[in-house]
Structures are given as C-alpha cells and as structure tokens.
Amino acid sequence: MDLKExxxxxxxxxxxxxxxxxxxxxxxxxxPMQKLIQLSKITLAFVIFFExxxxxxxxxxxxxxxxxxxxxxxxxxxxxxxxxxxxLRNIQESFRLDLNLKxxxxxxxxxxxSSLAFQRKxxxxxxxxxxxxxxxxxxxxxxxxxxxxQKWQVVVTLVITVIILTPxxxxxxxxxxxxSYGKYLNQLRELIQQFEKDxxxxx
Amino acid sequence: xxxxxxxxxxxxxxxxxxxKVIRLYVNHEEDDQDLFQEILFQAxxxxxxxxxxxxxxxxxYRVGLNTVLTFKRRPKMVTPHEDMASLDVSTPEKPFKDxxxxxxxxxxxxxxxxxxxxxxxxxxxxxxxxxEITGLTKNNVAVKLHRIKDSLIQKLKxx
Numbered sequence: 001m002d003l004k005e006x007x008x009x010x011x012x013x014x015x016x017x018x019x020x021x022x023x024x025x026x027x028x029x030x031x032p033m034q035k036l037i038q039l040s041k042i043t044l045a046f047v048i049f050f051e052x053x054x055x056x057x058x059x060x061x062x063x064x065x066x067x068x069x070x071x072x073x074x075x076x077x078x079x080x081x082x083x084x085x086x087x088l089r090n091i092q093e094s095f096r097l098d099l100n101l102k103x104x105x106x107x108x109x110x111x112x113x114s115s116l117a118f119q120r121k122x123x124x125x126x127x128x129x130x131x132x133x134x135x136x137x138x139x140x141x142x143x144x145x146x147x148x149x150q151k152w153q154v155v156v157t158l159v160i161t162v163i164i165l166t167p168x169x170x171x172x173x174x175x176x177x178x179x180s181y182g183k184y185l186n187q188l189r190e191l192i193q194q195f196e197k198d199x200x201x202x203x
Numbered sequence: 204x205x206x207x208x209x210x211x212x213x214x215x216x217x218x219x220x221x222x223k224v225i226r227l228y229v230n231h232e233e234d235d236q237d238l239f240q241e242i243l244f245q246a247x248x249x250x251x252x253x254x255x256x257x258x259x260x261x262x263x264y265r266v267g268l269n270t271v272l273t274f275k276r277r278p279k280m281v282t283p284h285e286d287m288a289s290l291d292v293s294t295p296e297k298p299f300k301d302x303x304x305x306x307x308x309x310x311x312x313x314x315x316x317x318x319x320x321x322x323x324x325x326x327x328x329x330x331x332x333x334x335e336i337t338g339l340t341k342n343n344v345a346v347k348l349h350r351i352k353d354s355l356i357q358k359l360k361x362x
Binding site for chain 2: 003004005006007009010011013014015016017018019027028029030031032033096097098099100101102103104105108183184187188191194195
C-alpha cells in the first residue's frame with residue numbers, strides 16, 4: 001500500500017470535511033488553563049470581599065482577642081492575595097499555544113499543578129485560622145471570649161473543631177480537585193511520558 | 204496590530220488543517236464544535252505573535268495540535284480492540300476494500316505523539332519542521348518515523 005496515496009484519499013474523503021455546525025467564532029475560551037485563570041481571578045475577588053468583611057468586623061467587634069484574630073486573618077489573606085496574584089500573572093504570561101508541543105505540555109502541566117498546589121497550601125493555613133476566628137466570634141456574641149478561652153472545655157472544643165474541620169475541608173477540596181482536574185492531569189502526564197519515553201529510547 | 208480580515212482570510216485558506224486535527228485527535232463528535240471554536244480562539248489570541256518565519260499553515264497546525272492535546276477531551280468510547288475489529292484487515296485472499304479508511308483506523312490506533320509524527324510526515328512536512336512542531340530533535344523524528352512507518356505497513360498488511 002502506498003501510504004501517501006492512501007493519505008491523500010483519506011484527506012479528501014474524510015479529514016478535510018468540515019466539522020458540523022461551524023458557524024461563529026466564540027469570544028471566550030473553554031480551555032482548562034483559561035478556566036484556571038478564571039478561577040484564580042474569582043479567588044482574588046473573594047479575598048478582597050473577605051478582607052472588607054474582616055475590616056468591617058474589626059471596627060465593630062470590641063473584644064481584643066477577637067480583634068487580634070481578625071488582624072491575623074487580614075494579614076494572612078493579604079499574603080495569599082499577593083501570592084495568588086503572582087501565580088496568576090505567571091500563568092497568564094506563560095500560557096502560550098504557539099510554541100512546540102513538548103514545551104506547551106510541560107508548561108500547561110506545571111502551571112496547573114502549581115495553581116492547584118497553591119490552593120491546597122493556602123487552605124491548610126486558612127481553614128484552622130478561619131475556624132478559630134469563627135469560634136471566637138461566636139463566643140464573643142454571648143460572653144467575653146478571653147475569659148471563656150481560659151476554660152479547658154472551651155479550648156478542647158476549639159481544638160477538636162479545628163482538628164475535625166481542617167482535614168475534612170482539605171480532603172474535600174482535594175477530592176473536588178481530583179474530580180475537576182484528575183483525568184485532565186492524567187491526560188497531560190500520559191502525553192509527557194510519550195515524549196520522555198522517546199528521549200530515553202533515543203539515548 | 205494584527206488585522207482581523209487578514210487573519211480570517213488565512214483561516215479560510217487553511218481551515219482544512221483545523222478539520223484534520225479534529226478528525227485525528229477528537230474522540231467524540233460532541234467535542235468537534237468546541238474544539239473548532241477553541242482552535243480559532245487560541246489562533247486569534249496568538250496571531251499577534253505570528254512573525255511569518257514559518258508558513259501560516261505550519262503555525263496553525265502547531266496551534267491546533269497544542270490546543271487539542273491540552274484540551275480536556277472526552278476519552279475514547281470504543282476500545283482499541285473494538286476499533287481494530289472494524290478495521291478491514293487484508294489477507295492475501297481478501298485485499299483492502301478501502302485503503303484510506305484502513306489507514307485512518309490504523310493511525311488512530313497509534314499513540315498521540317506517533318500519530319502526530321506520521322500525519323505531519325504524510326502531509327509533506329520535512330523532519331526538521333516536524334521537530335520544530337513537536338519539540339523532538341530532528342534525529343529523533345527520523346528514527347521514530349521509520350519505526351512508525353514500518354509498524355503501520357505491517358499493521359495494514361495484516362501481519
């Protein structure tokens with residue numbers, strides 16, 4: 001069989017046939033990287049919203065222990081805001097689909113991994129802090145939180161809350177991450193492995 | 204500033220490349236339209252960086268392949284074996300009814316990197332251009348190409 005001849009026939013009969021329903025050019029992208037960029041922007045918007053809420057609570061809350069935790073939350077959120085912004089800029093600048101496939105695959109895979117890793121690391125710090133701040137604010141609505149925190153039962157309850165909430169939220173987030181990106185990352189990894197296998201074979 | 208009209212004209216002349224990439228790498232018809240739009244979108248986004256050092260068709264091929272292969276695609280519904288069952292494997296007594304269809308099925312059986320190398324070659328790209336598109340070295344492409352061609356011919360002969 002002459003491959004080139006068969007290929008020409010295949011092109012005419014099948015490959016060059018228009019894809020059904022090609023009418024208009026969309027203005028937005030459904031690419032997973034574009035979705036990650038979108039997700040990063042939404043996260044930034046939420047961080048700004050929470051910073052405003054914490055600042056408002058800082059003004060209206062009177063108990064010092066609650067104020068201290070709110071200040072910690074504001075600083076931590078601010079830190080993650082700039083870190084997220086840095087990652088977002090990095091992804092936006094490096095996301096290019098006009099380079100060669102090998103570097104594109106690595107770039108997309110690394111960016112996806114670093115963005116997801118950032119979300120995971122941020123959650124590990126933020127969940128216990130948020131749980132503690134929420135706990136203290138709840139206490140302060142009824143009694144003096146500082147006095148209440150001197151009781152061992154209250155401290156134990158807080159510790160248990162943090163111990164239960166942090167890993168459950170973390171693993172829930174990881175599960176959602178696997179559902180959303182697990183198969184996609186596998187797909188990219190498989191392709192990268194095809195390149196790596198090839199490099200090993202040719203050495 | 205890249206001209207939209209210029210871009211549209213170039214796309215019109217080379218749209219077959221987009222169709223081809225979709226037919227070769229997309230497993231579900233439902234993804235066809237999405238991928239077509241996505242390739243157009245990504246090509247338009249990257250167009251300001253197109254410097255004319257390579258042909259527009261080569262550049263579009265690269266953007267198309269990168270887009271399709273980094274897109275979240277639905278997995279194959281049909282297993283490779285089922286796919287092969289429909290392949291009209293030739294025997295001395297029973298030659299191919301349709302060589303091009305058999306070639307298509309055999310190419311779809313290859314892994315995506317091999318598929319890319321052989322289809323670019325069959326499309327008339329030199330090894331150097333294939334290396335530029337994939338990111339492999341020229342020698343690597345030549346070695347792989349030789350191996351893929353052998354395996355394709357054997358598969359098509361039904362050996």
